[in-house]
Amino acid sequence: MITLNVNGKTYQVNADSNTKMLWVLRDILHLTGTKYGCGIEICGACTILLDGEPVKSCDMDVTEGVGRHITTIEGLAPAHSSKLQQAWIAEQVPQCGYCQSGMLMKAAALLSRNPHPTDADIDSEMDNICVCGTYQRIRAAIHRAANS
Amino acid sequence: MKNAADTGTPSGRQSPAYSQSIEITTASELNRRQLMGLTAGLLLAFTIKDSGRAALAAGGPGVVAVNAFVGIGTDESITIYIGGGEMGQGIYSGLGQGVAEELMVDWTKVSVKPVDASHSWLTGGSSGISRHLIAMRQAGAVARDMLVQAAANTWGISTSLCKPVNGSVVNQVSGATLSYGKLAAAAAVLPVPAYGASGPTLTPDSQLRIIGKAVARPDIPSKTDGSAIYGIDVVLPNMVFAAVKHCPTLGGTVSGTITKPSGAIAVVNLGNAVAAVGTNTQQAFQLVNSVKVNWSIPASSKLIDSSLYATQQKSLLANGNPFTVQELGNVAAAFTAPKKVVDATYSLPYLPHACMEVLNCTVNLTSTTCDIYAPTQAPNLVLAQAISLTGLTAANIRIYPTMMGGGLGRKFELDYVTQAIKVAQAVKRPVKLTWSREQDMGNDRYRPSALIRIQCALDSTGNLIGWKNRIVSPSILFQRGAPGTSSDSQATEGSTDLPYGFGSRLIEYVRDPAAAPVGFWRSVGFGLNTFAVESAIDEAALAAGVDPLVYRQRLLAGNTRWLNVLNAAAALGNWSTKPPAGRARGIAICQAFGTIVAQVAEISATSPTNIRVYKVACAVDCGNAVNPNSVEAQMQGGILHGLSAAMFGQVKFAAGVPSVRNFSNSRVLRMREAPVITVSIINSGFPITGTGEPGVPPIAPAVANAYAKLTGTRLRSLPFYPNATMSDD
Numbered sequence: 039m040i041t042l043n044v045n046g047k048t049y050q051v052n053a054d055s056n057t058k059m060l061w062v063l064r065d066i067l068h069l070t071g072t073k074y075g076c077g078i079e080i081c082g083a084c085t086i087l088l089d090g091e092p093v094k095s096c097d098m099d100v101t102e103g104v105g106r107h108i109t110t111i112e113g114l115a116p117a118h119s120s121k122l123q124q125a126w127i128a129e130q131v132p133q134c135g136y137c138q139s140g141m142l143m144k145a146a147a148l149l150s151r152n153p154h155p156t157d158a159d160i161d162s163e164m165d166n167i168c169v170c171g172t173y174q175r176i177r178a179a180i181h182r183a184a185n186s
Numbered sequence: 187m188k189n190a191a192d193t194g195t196p197s198g199r200q201s202p203a204y205s206q207s208i209e210i211t212t213a214s215e216l217n218r219r220q221l222m223g224l225t226a227g228l229l230l231a232f233t234i235k236d237s238g239r240a241a242l243a244a245g246g247p248g249v250v251a252v253n254a255f256v257g258i259g260t261d262e263s264i265t266i267y268i269g270g271g272e273m274g275q276g277i278y279s280g281l282g283q284g285v286a287e288e289l290m291v292d293w294t295k296v297s298v299k300p301v302d303a304s305h306s307w308l309t310g311g312s313s314g315i316s317r318h319l320i321a322m323r324q325a326g327a328v329a330r331d332m333l334v335q336a337a338a339n340t341w342g343i344s345t346s347l348c349k350p351v352n353g354s355v356v357n358q359v360s361g362a363t364l365s366y367g368k369l370a371a372a373a374a375v376l377p378v379p380a381y382g383a384s385g386p387t388l389t390p391d392s393q394l395r396i397i398g399k400a401v402a403r404p405d406i407p408s409k410t411d412g413s414a415i416y417g418i419d420v421v422l423p424n425m426v427f428a429a430v431k432h433c434p435t436l437g438g439t440v441s442g443t444i445t446k447p448s449g450a451i452a453v454v455n456l457g458n459a460v461a462a463v464g465t466n467t468q469q470a471f472q473l474v475n476s477v478k479v480n481w482s483i484p485a486s487s488k489l490i491d492s493s494l495y496a497t498q499q500k501s502l503l504a505n506g507n508p509f510t511v512q513e514l515g516n517v518a519a520a521f522t523a524p525k526k527v528v529d530a531t532y533s534l535p536y537l538p539h540a541c542m543e544v545l546n547c548t549v550n551l552t553s554t555t556c557d558i559y560a561p562t563q564a565p566n567l568v569l570a571q572a573i574s575l576t577g578l579t580a581a582n583i584r585i586y587p588t589m590m591g592g593g594l595g596r597k598f599e600l601d602y603v604t605q606a607i608k609v610a611q612a613v614k615r616p617v618k619l620t621w622s623r624e625q626d627m628g629n630d631r632y633r634p635s636a637l638i639r640i641q642c643a644l645d646s647t648g649n650l651i652g653w654k655n656r657i658v659s660p661s662i663l664f665q666r667g668a669p670g671t672s673s674d675s676q677a678t679e680g681s682t683d684l685p686y687g688f689g690s691r692l693i694e695y696v697r698d699p700a701a702a703p704v705g706f707w708r709s710v711g712f713g714l715n716t717f718a719v720e721s722a723i724d725e726a727a728l729a730a731g732v733d734p735l736v737y738r739q740r741l742l743a744g745n746t747r748w749l750n751v752l753n754a755a756a757a758l759g760n761w762s763t764k765p766p767a768g769r770a771r772g773i774a775i776c777q778a779f780g781t782i783v784a785q786v787a788e789i790s791a792t793s794p795t796n797i798r799v800y801k802v803a804c805a806v807d808c809g810n811a812v813n814p815n816s817v818e819a820q821m822q823g824g825i826l827h828g829l830s831a832a833m834f835g836q837v838k839f840a841a842g843v844p845s846v847r848n849f850s851n852s853r854v855l856r857m858r859e860a861p862v863i864t865v866s867i868i869n870s871g872f873p874i875t876g877t878g879e880p881g882v883p884p885i886a887p888a889v890a891n892a893y894a895k896l897t898g899t900r901l902r903s904l905p906f907y908p909n910a911t912m913s914d915d
Contacts, residue, residue, distance in 0.1 A: 058468055065427060065466035070419035071412015073591070074467070075542055076623045080849045080912055083542060111412035118411040126410045130402060130815050133274030133823055135409030136416060136542040136591030161858035167849060169542050169592055170274055171826025173857040175819070 042103055044069065045113025051100065059095040059103055060084045063110060071111035071139045075167070082166030085140035086110050092147040111139035114146060122146055125183035133170035140166050145180050154184050211378055213255060227259040227370030228332060230378070232325050254318070255301060256285060256325040258333065262353070262367035264289065264296045266322065269306035270314040271563055272405055273590035273597075274823075275878045276816035279403045280315035281322045283812060287389055287396045288326030290350040291366075298404070303565035303585035310563055310598060310706065312779035312876025315812055319397075319874060320388075327386035331379055336372035337364050398869070400815035405589070417561030417588040420548040422616040426451055428609045429470035430621055431477065432459040432629045435842035436703065437487035441480040447473050454612045459629075461609045467620050487842035490702050495839070499637040499698060502658045503531065506696035509673035511657075512682045515690025520652025524643035528725045532640070532718040533903045535836035537633035537707055538846050540854070543591020544626040547606035550616040551576065556583045558607070561590040563597040571600050575607045594827075595706035599631055627846040631705025632837050634660040634677065635698070638718035643689075648730025650741060653688035655681050655722075659714060660698045662705060670697065676706075680715030680776060680883065685748050686723070686741040702839055708827060709882040712778035717832075717904065720774035720887035725900065734891060735761055735773055747870060751775065751782045751805045754866045759786025759803030769800065772891030774884040780875030781808040785825065787861070787888040791896060794906040799829060799861040799889060804881065809874040811867045817877045818865045824881020825863055830854040832886035834910040853910040 040051045044067065053062050063069045063086070075083030077096050084096040087109035114120055118127065122145055132138045141164065148155055148163045155163070160177050168176070213229040232254040255267040266285050270277045278298040286293035300306070307318075330350050337355035338345040347358045354363045379386070389395075408414040433439065439458050446453045450473045451463040462473035521527070548559040556576050562568050565587045572583045590597055606619040621629075636659035643652030661674040668674070673695045681693050707713070727737035735756050742748045752775050756762070765771055768790045775784035785804045791797040804821045811817040834853040838845040846852045890901045 053466075057466070061466050061468040064419075065468075068421050069412070070415070070421070073416075073542075074418065074544065074620075076849050077471075078623075078848055078850060081542070114411065118407050123407075123410040127402065127406055130406060130819065132406050132409035133819060134542065134590060134592045135274060135405070135414055138409050139412050142410060164857045167542070167854055167856065169540065169594075169827065169830075169854060171823040171855075171860070172819075173826070173855075173860045174822055174863060176857065 040100055040104060042100070042108060043106070044108045045110060053100055055099060055101045057100045059086070059098045059100050062100045063095065069110050069112050073136055073139055075137065080167070081137070082144065083137050083140045085143040085166065087143055087147060090147065090150060092144050109143070111142060114142060121183040121186050122149065122179070125179040125186065128182060129175045129179040131172050131175040131179050133172055137166060137168045141168065141176055145176070145183070148180065149184060155180065212374065227257060227367070228329060228374040229255060229257045230325060230329055231255055232321055254305070254321060254325060256329050258329055258366050258370040258373065260367050260370050262365060264291060264366070265299055266296060266325070267299050267301040268318070268322070269301050269565070270318070271300065271309040271565070271587050271590055271593070273309070273593040275314065275820060276403055276813055277309070277314040278405060279401055279816065280812045281318055282404070283396045283401060284319045284322040285326035287394060288323050289330050291353045293396045293401055294404070295353060300565070300587045303569035303587070304580055306565040306587070308564050308566070308598065309593065310595065312781070312878040312880060314876065316780070316874045316876045319812065323388050324385050327388055328378065331386055332373040332376050333366050333369045335376055335379070336369040340364065340369070340372065397812055398810060399813070401813055403816065414589050416543050416591045417548065417559060418543055418546045418591070418620060420559040420588065420618060422548060422550055425548070425616040425618055426463050426465065426613060427467045427470045428461045428463045428606070428617050428619040429467065429474040430456065430459045430461045430605055430619065430625055431474045431479070432625060433481045433483070434628070435481065435483050435487050436490050436839070436844065437701070437842060438481040438483040441482035444477055444479055447476045449473060452613045453477055454609050456605050456608055459605065461605060461619065463609065463613055463617065470620070471622050483842065486701060490700070490839045490842040492838040492840065495635065495700050495702070498700065499635070499658050502696045502698060503637050503639055503656060506658060508656060508694035508696045511673050511678045511693040511695050513692050517652050517654060517690045517692040520643045520690045521641070521654070524651065525646040526644040526729050528642040528644070528722065528729050530640055530722055530725055530900070530902055532638045532721060534636045534714050534717060535838070535904060536635045536702060536704070537831055537835045538627045538630045538837055538852055539594045539596035539707060540627055540849070540852060541592030541594050541596055544621045544623055545596070545602035546618065546620040547603045548616070548618040549606045549610035551607070551610040551614070554578070554582060556607070557586065558583070558603065559586045559588055560603050561588050561593070561597055562603065563590070563593045567598070567600055568603050571604060572607060575604065576611075594708045595710070596630065598706055623848045627848060627852060628844050630837070631703045633707030633713070634662065634704040635700070636714040638715065640718055640722035642722060642726040644726060644730055648732055650687070650726055651689035653691040655692070655718070656694045656696065657681060657715065658696045658698050660700050660702070660704050664697060665704055676711045678715065679711035680778065681719060684719065685745045687743065688741070708824070709778060709879040712776060712879070712883045713828070716774065716776040716778070716883035717886045717890070720776065720884065721890050721900070721902065724772070724887070724891040724894065728894070738773070738775065747807060747872070748775065748777070748782060750868055750870070751784045751807045754805035754868060755784035755786050755803050758805060758864055758866050759788065759801070761786060770892045770896035772888045772893070772895060774887040774891060776880070776883045778880040778883055780873070781806060781877055781880040783821070783880045783884055785884040785888045787885065787892050789889055789892045789896065791893055794893070794901055795910070797833065797889060797893065797906055798859070802861045802863045802885065802888070804863060805866045805868060806877065806880070807868040807870045807872070808877050809872040810869045812874065814867050817867055820877040821865045821881040822863045824879065825885045826855055826860055828882035828885040829861070829889070832889060832904055833907050834905050836905050836908055849912050851911055853912045
């Protein structure tokens with residue numbers, strides 16, 4: 039058994055030590071907001087926070103999460119109440135929405151480190167892929183959240 | 187010469203693609219049972235008959251079936267059940283707005299749910315809102331009239347003294363009110379009113395409160411907290427996980443028996459693939475990769491090869507036997523003694539879809555029932571396939587169309603659904619089947635390639651007097667069994683009926699028999715042909731020594747609708763001002779699925795591999811924008827999707843093996859590379875047309891035209907940056 043702290047709750051997980059965190063979250067804990075997109079750490083749809091830092095969970099062994107605080111999209115705030123999520127709704131960011139969990143986790147980490155990022159800061163940090171092309175609205179939503 | 191296309195005046199013009207009629211009845215008990223979660227009350231069933239593109243794709247015109255419902259619950263709920271799927275294009279809010287408008291309720295009171303699969307329609311062709319908005323408005327109006335009648339009966343007064351206001355009917359004599367929920371049961375037993383041919387009275391355009399407003403899409407909050415359920419998120423009790431491995435060579439099949447690897451719950455022979463079943467997705471991926479398979483590869487697979495295709499396309503372009511798609515005037519005469527000829531050949535590659543959500547499907551099959559959870563653009567086709575594979579009747583099969591993490595035309599296909607049903611039959615447990623990204627890209631139905639030659643004859647003043655356009659491209663429809671004796675409108679759309687004053691013209695199509703599997707890719711033939719047409723117009727303008735905007739304005743003289751869009755984009759893109767040093771602008775326009783879109787791209791570049799697009803100004807006329815915010819989003823998204831494809835997108839085949847494996851060699855734009863996009867919406871009053879796809883086609887030629895202006899070099903081959911890669915930086 040592996041002990042994980044996810045979104046402030048403790049879970050006992052029965053998984054091989056080389057199971058990737060993404061699939062532990064999705065298939066064992068049923069926290070399906072974290073998405074599979076590429077499996078090779080490029081697209082960022084699987085981004086979670088590990089002690090507040092964004093990491094791609096698709097290539098992270100579950101054991102790397104032991105003793106750490108793991109935050110997924112489900113743990114960002116109750117009922118999409120965070121400033122970021124409210125900004126995402128106000129700017130009508132998502133289209134298909136599939137990449138947005140990863141985008142929000144990445145943006146949350148950015149704002150915690152840099153509460154008032156410039157466009158250049160945002161562009162440099164937000165390197166996840168969105169096939170729907172919501173980038174411009176994501177940038178606007180991050181500014182909105184920073185200013186609210 | 188008078189052009190074949192419209193001249194740009196709204197009066198009397200019909201939307202060309204669709205004809206439609208609507209019948210309204212109270213729903214039967216059978217209908218009622220088919221809907222999920224309906225409470226007691228009034229339920230109306232709508233039969234929308236049409237003969238549009240999607241109906242044709244489904245197997246013939248004139249599809250006639252009850253295909254939408256409106257329910258007014260005794261619990262005050264207002265629910266519409268529609269056959270189209272939501273993939274971020276805004277169909278739920280758009281049609282919800284229409285019902286709310288006529289029911290005189292706040293639109294957020296209307297919830298939208300998928301209808302059962304037997305009543306669903308294909309989600310595609312940028313048609314979801316344009317084709318169904320009037321029907322949904324009529325649905326709301328009929329429900330409103332019946333609720334008013336029920337109130338009038340209750341009070342014993344004339345309906346003219348009953349006014350629907352915000353979810354209730356007001357007695358204008360006594361001031362009493364009855365809510366829709368309280369009236370629903372009485373309304374449910376009334377006959378549907380007999381309307382004349384014009385149907386129930388709809389709100390006049392001048393009094394619209396909800397249609398045309400930038401309302402917030404209802405699917406968005408759940409997409410910010412992880413609670414939206416896509417197909418890949420479905421979890422069923424006792425569920426196991428399957429993954430697939432296709433033959434690496436297209437066309438190959440499993441030969442002999444396959445052995446279950448240690449730790450697997452099952453392996454399943456799927457013909458052109460094998461599946462392995464495990465206890466989580468990662469394990470299933472690993473298990474299926476470890477399955478030893480002998481593949482039988484037919485000789486024909488080796489012919490799926492890009493170098494062979496390049497030779498074949500050139501040969502067909504020069505010597506193929508063409509279908510004449512459109513011929514106007516005397517083309518031969520026009521080319522007899524022109525002052526100048528522009529003769530250019532454009533090539534476009536095969537493209538993968540690469541929806542962010544990989545293909546997946548979850549099936550729970552018992553001896554008497556089958557539940558299928560699928561991200562699908564075609565629930566009705568999924569149902570037909572399930573009937574065929576399981577032998578169960580439609581009444582015992584339930585399709586749950588989930589939220590789609592992108593569709594892009596790939597989720598019309600049934601391959602992944604078929605596999606999931608077959609695996610469920612083998613393991614006799616609920617099973618979720620997921621394709622790895624490598625399987626998803628390597629086994630696509632790719633956007634067809636095209637080789638397109640355009641010849642322009644110019645007179646001594648540079649005017650276009652003749653236009654010849656020959657298109658060599660595979661036919662999606664032919665590959666799916668359509669007769670090979672006719673042309674294919676989906677391969678030629680965007681090349682015909684152009685409103686430009688070309689003088690005489692000849693459009694020809696030569697079907698490329700390449701066996702690489704092809705499918706519908708966002709904007710279909712418009713994406714192919716607009717690149718060639720709008721590049722060639724630009725080449726003609728440069729040959730004539732005329733500004734490309736001015737050249738187009740002259741060619742469009744009299745067509746106010748196209749001109750308005752073209753000029754709006756030019757104004758938004760500051761066409762008349764000098765761009766910053768090192769930059770240039772290009773312009774392009776198209777009419778796709780009825781909607782006209784023009785774009786101005788401002789770029790810098792020193793080579794095709796470092797093109798940087800700073801700004802795109804986009805003007806769009808989709809008749810009237812039902813939700814302007816959603817129209818803007820679709821333009822922004824279409825432009826970036828088209829730009830990623832133009833910059834990087836391609837699939838090559840080597841003896842049957844596709845080149846694309848993952849985003850590592852199928853690059854898409856990231857935020858730091860994305861232009862700032864501004865959108866101007868023109869509400870012209872023409873019939874409403876769709877916006878999901880028309881934003882895509884103009885961007886590739888707009889960028890190529892800017893590049894030619896900037897460098898003097900014409901880019902006639904897509905992608906601009908072949909062999910681009912991505913890494914995890």
